[in-house]
Amino acid sequence: MKISFPHMGYSYIAFKWLVENLGHECIVPPEPSKRTLDLGVRYSPEFACIPFKILTGTYLEVAEQGAELIITSGGMGPSRAAYYWVMHQYLLDDLGKDVEVMAFEPPLCDVKDFWKKLRRLRKTGGLSVKEFIQALKVAWTKINALDDVEILSHQVRPLEIKRGETTRHLWKALDYIDQANTIPEIIDAREEGIKLLQSTEMDMSRNPLKVGIIGEIYVVLEPAANHYLQIMLGEMGVETDRSIYLTSYTRKNTIVNLEGDIFSMAQPYLNEAPIGGHGVNSIGETVLYAQNGFDGVVQLAPFACIPEIVAKSIVPSVSRDFDIPVLTLFIDEQTGKAGIQTRLEAFIDLLERKREQKERKKIERLVI
């Protein structure tokens, strides 16, 4: 079967390996481009949010390349995202595309359905249960390795001396992981990638501002959807920590471990969970970033995304209580890179002044 899936950051490397090693042909989704968005805007309902439109464009592009099955995620709770795969299926059918959309719902939602879909992928690929489980384990190790090198790149980039060197090293590190086929090979590739990133020429005397990135999962995870915001901030000399990684719910080694406490942190501000999407997370994560000494937070919100609009209306109280500036960027098809860059520059300026004021006050207190 020719299988494809949505493009989300660098995860396509692991999913490509998985699809191929489950005995199928992988149609690697192209990185979302202007064409992807144009297709998405043309064929999606006008009211749909930007992740839906980008996915529409991606699905049309992979259908052109012959994809027969698109695997995506469903969802539970009051989010439109849970129904998007159904809408995409209608849309593709209407356009005469012979492609099936298959959504994996969270296993707790419907265990039987989850296993039935996994079994179908295994059987059509001709794998034994043992081989299937092994392939899933290798793919998971790959996803972890991909996240590890990416996280490190966001710490190294603000210190780099030669602009762009970290990004070049990151791509090489991703390539090492892409070439690895077994768990020991992936572990070695990860080590090599980390060493390469650490070899970037750095100015260790810098003290970068720290900014947390929160918001809706797709625009946070897909750099093309947020105009490569983390790379942009890194090149402005800012260290970033993203609240969401594909492995973030099992890992403990991001700069800040945001797990567990998010909902209790959000509760004083929003006692009405769930509100869908990552709205509650955005509130709780702002509190946690403030408590972990971050200088500011950037909230990424698709235009007309209700959960993030709710969060945005509450975030000013959090910002006031914890003295942490928050910049909300609404993203839609009209958003341009230059506009985002200008707003980020102004925000970074504000954070720098705030930090200087704090330092000055500290010194004044010492003198007195």
Ligand code: SF4
């Ligand atoms: S969470 Fe927001 S962006 Fe995501 S599907 Fe729901 S409304 Fe759209």
